Amino acid sequence: MISKDLLDILACPLCKGDLKLEGAKLHCANPSCGCRYAIVDDIPDMLIEEAERPCPKCSAQRKWEPENDALACEKCGERFAWQRSGAKAK
Numbered sequence: 001m002i003s004k005d006l007l008d009i010l011a012c013p014l015c016k017g018d019l020k021l022e023g024a025k026l027h028c029a030n031p032s033c034g035c036r037y038a039i040v041d042d043i044p045d046m047l048i049e050e051a052e053r054p055c056p057k058c059s060a061q062r063k064w065e066p067e068n069d070a071l072a073c074e075k076c077g078e079r080f081a082w083q084r085s086g087a088k089a090k
C-alpha cells in the first residue's frame with residue numbers, strides 16, 4: 001500500500017500533475033495527460049515508457065516519443081508534450 005505521505009510528494013513525471021490512487025494504479029489527474037502508473041511491490045513505476053498512456057480522445061495507447069518529449073496518438077493524431085516547468089516551447 002502506498003502511504004499518503006508518499007502520494008503527496010509524487011507527481012506525474014510527464015506533466016507534473018497530481019496523482020490519484022485508483023485500484024492498484026496511480027492515475028494522473030490531468031485529463032489531457034491521463035497516464036496510469038503501475039505499482040510494483042509497493043513502489044510506483046514512474047517510467048513514462050512503461051506507463052499506460054490512454055489517449056483522452058480515443059483511448060488508444062499513445063506512443064511515447066523521447067526525441068520530442070511528447071505522447072502521440074497514432075489513431076487520432078492527438079499530441080501531448082511534456083510540460084517542462086519554466087521552459088519555452090521549441
Ligand SMILES: [Zn+2]
Pocket residue numbers: 012013014015016017028029030033034035
Ligand atoms: Zn500527467
Ligand SMILES: [Zn+2]
Pocket residue numbers: 055056057058059060073074075076077078
Ligand atoms: Zn487518439
